[in-house]
Amino acid sequence: MKALKLIVASALLVSLSGVALAVPAVNKPAPDFTAIDSNGKTVNLKDFAGKKVILEWTNADCPFVKKHYNSDNMQGLQTKYTEDDVVWLSVISSAKGKQGYVDGKGANKLSKDRGAAPSHVLLDPEGTIGKAYGAKTTPHMYIVDEKGTLKYMGAIDSIRSADAADIPKATNYVNKAMMELAEGKSVSEPVTQAYGCSVKYK
Amino acid sequence: MRKLILTFSAGLAAMFSYGAIAAATAWQQADHIQVRLLSNVDTLSPDSTIFLGLELKPDEHWHVYWKNPGDSGMPIKFSLSDTPALQKEKLLWPIPEKIPFGDLTNFGYEGQLILPMQVKVSKVDDTTVIKSDASWLVCKESCIPGKASFEMQLPKGQSLKAAAEEPEIRRFAAEEARELPLMQGQMHDEGDHLSIELFARKPVFKDDSVIEFFPVNESLFSASAKAEMKWKNNFLKLKQKKSDSFFSVPELISGLLVIDGQAWEFSFKPSSN
Numbered sequence: 001m002k003a004l005k006l007i008v009a010s011a012l013l014v015s016l017s018g019v020a021l022a023v024p025a026v027n028k029p030a031p032d033f034t035a036i037d038s039n040g041k042t043v044n045l046k047d048f049a050g051k052k053v054i055l056e057w058t059n060a061d062c063p064f065v066k067k068h069y070n071s072d073n074m075q076g077l078q079t080k081y082t083e084d085d086v087v088w089l090s091v092i093s094s095a096k097g098k099q100g101y102v103d104g105k106g107a108n109k110l111s112k113d114r115g116a117a118p119s120h121v122l123l124d125p126e127g128t129i130g131k132a133y134g135a136k137t138t139p140h141m142y143i144v145d146e147k148g149t150l151k152y153m154g155a156i157d158s159i160r161s162a163d164a165a166d167i168p169k170a171t172n173y174v175n176k177a178m179m180e181l182a183e184g185k186s187v188s189e190p191v192t193q194a195y196g197c198s199v200k201y202k
Numbered sequence: 203m204r205k206l207i208l209t210f211s212a213g214l215a216a217m218f219s220y221g222a223i224a225a226a227t228a229w230q231q232a233d234h235i236q237v238r239l240l241s242n243v244d245t246l247s248p249d250s251t252i253f254l255g256l257e258l259k260p261d262e263h264w265h266v267y268w269k270n271p272g273d274s275g276m277p278i279k280f281s282l283s284d285t286p287a288l289q290k291e292k293l294l295w296p297i298p299e300k301i302p303f304g305d306l307t308n309f310g311y312e313g314q315l316i317l318p319m320q321v322k323v324s325k326v327d328d329t330t331v332i333k334s335d336a337s338w339l340v341c342k343e344s345c346i347p348g349k350a351s352f353e354m355q356l357p358k359g360q361s362l363k364a365a366a367e368e369p370e371i372r373r374f375a376a377e378e379a380r381e382l383p384l385m386q387g388q389m390h391d392e393g394d395h396l397s398i399e400l401f402a403r404k405p406v407f408k409d410d411s412v413i414e415f416f417p418v419n420e421s422l423f424s425a426s427a428k429a430e431m432k433w434k435n436n437f438l439k440l441k442q443k444k445s446d447s448f449f450s451v452p453e454l455i456s457g458l459l460v461i462d463g464q465a466w467e468f469s470f471k472p473s474s475n
Contacts, residue, residue, distance in 0.1 A: 023446045063347050099344060134446055136274060136306070154447060160276050161337065162347030191449035193421045197345050198274055198306065 023134035026190040030142070030150040031132040035091075037120040038107035043089075050146050052181070053087045054174065056118070057130065057199060059100025059138040060110050063162045064196035068139060069114050071164040074156075077174060078117040086178075090118040093130035095202030100138070101125060127201040137196035141174050145181065152177040154192030224354070225365030226257075232348040234261045235340045239332075239352035240316065242368040245359025246326045251291075252362065255316040255371040256280045256336050264342045265310045268298035270418050272425035273306035273445075276339040276347070280317055283333045283351070291320040294378035297458075297465050298416060300425070303343075307426035309416055316374040326358045379458055379465035382406065385436075387470025389455055396423065396448075397441040398455065400468060407433035411461050415440055418456035418467065421447040 024031050030053075034044045045053065056074070058065055068074040078088050092107060094100035102110060107121040124130055133142060133153070143152040157170035177187045225241040240255035256278070258266055267275040282290050295317065298309040337349035383403040390397045407413070415429040423429075427443035438459070456469040 026449075063345070136446070162276075162339070163337070163349070189449075191421075191447050193445075193447040195274075195276060198303070201304075 024132070024150050024153070026150050026153060026187070028150060029148055030144040031129075032148075033129045033132060035122040035124060035129055036104075037122055038104040038111070040104060041120070043120050043122060045144070045148065048087045048144075049148060051085060051087050052081075052146060052178075053089060053144040054081060054178075055089045055091055055133065055142040055144070057135045057138050057140040058090050058092060059094050059197060059200060060102070060114070061099050062138045062197035065100075065138050067162050067164050068156060068167070069116070071167055072115070073164075073167050074139070075115050075117060077172075081178070082117055082119055087120075088118040089120050089122055090116065091122045091124050091129055091135070093124040093127045093135060094200040095127065096125050098200035098202070099197075100200055125202070127199070130199050130201065135199050137194045138199060139196055140194040140199070143174065143177055143181070143187075151181060151187050152190050153194075154189075155194045158192075160195040225356070225367050227352050227354055229259075230350045230352075232350065233340070233346045234264045234342070235259065235266070235338070235348060237336060237338075237348075237350050239334055239336075239354055240365075240367040240371060241332070241354060241356060242365055242371045243362045244356070244365045245361075245363040246323055246330050246356045247359055247361050248323060248325050250323045250362055252321050252323055253294075253371050253375060254319045254321055254332070254334065255367065255374070256319070256334075257370075258311075258315045258317070258338065260312065260340050261342075263312065264340050265301050265308070265312045266315065266338050266340055268309040268311070268416070269293075269295050270309055270416065270420050271339075272300075272308040272310070274303075275308045275310065275341065275345070278317055279335075279337045280319055281335055282319075282321070283335050285331070285333050287323065287325050287327070287330055288332060289322045289324065291322055294318040294320060294375045296374045296377040297379075297460055300414075300416075302426065303341075305426060308341075309425060316371055318371050318375040318378075328358050329355050330358070331355050377465060379467035382459065382466035382468040384468055384470055387455065387468065387472070389451055389472040391451060392441070395441050395443055396451075397439060398457070400438045400470075402436040402438070402468075405435040406461055406466065407435060407438050408462070409434070413438075413462075414460040415442070416458040416460070417442075418458060418469075419452055419454075421445050421449070422452070422455075423448075 157172045159166040159170035227239045229236045229238045236259045242253040301308045332354045334352045386401040388399045417423045424443040429440045429442040431440045459466045
């Protein structure tokens, strides 16, 4: 009986810590989600099993996002990887009425205006996906491999600034991780501190 | 008439030179913040040490960031540019505040701030042009990055002459952390938490001390978590939740302990055990 109690207690502890730790861990399964994209289509992470998935948290009015879009840096990455059969998901977790919030139509117009080339733009005004991934900033980048394992989370690059002139001098962590994965290596810097504007959750 | 013109132009010249040669530049207005460059001296002499200061005045309730900004944000950058006669030695960071924002906590400053820079002066011309660049992120609910460039001209003097700005720069420079000499420092990975044990060379931890901890390393501790601390004489143990972006223990651990208002900075290399 005593042993049983112990087991129950430890099971409870595990589930409690599961709730408290909203932050995913690298080399563990990436949090699954179901989302509506900007065209009203339902998108599930599991739909992309067998492909690499890159998630990008974005907010078009954030100066750090502008740094990477006005310089064509983000669009360049989107084009490069989607042409290579990688799924690119841009996620907008800004709540209604907050900076960066758009509806589906607005998101499509935005993609057209800034020449963005993601596979899908996911609308997350409730912040459900953002909080499951522990997304803190825009941009905040994640890489999920073919088996659904989280391989990278953090900053887009190594120079924390809002100045586009720093992009060529910086190490792009997404490129670095993708290259290491392509070579069958483990990601050498799998977690970095993301920089940017805070995600405008509700 | 001619005499009048002469007098007038002499007055103008005096005004211009007064404007150009001064230990404070004009304020520059950026979004939600004003900035200017200060010097603690009115004149420069060779082989001396001076203090420049970046003065920032964010709007009310807006803030800028310490060298470790905490859970988000970006540190202030302040450097010399294209001024070969002067070498930046270090920035003297005043004691930061903990600024909560939603679930996150940042380390930074609200209100007026002067960030002093210790500068070595090697050689000087009759007039030295000091050029400096600064950038920052100023935040309330949203954040706005900004940058500014400054130019200040200082004449050569027989010796350093203290400027009117000297006491203000000193007041902020006085908050710079003193080095806390250690006999030993250890870090332990305790799953969700990390703990640090310090054995200082001096008994700086008094029983009734008020101690506050700021990690200097980024991606180490969660800035919004509270440090559990115990101390006695020269021993202190602290335990705090890991940062969400923690991945591995860095080669050098540094932290700031504010003990009864005095800042001490410690550094150690964690052993491999």
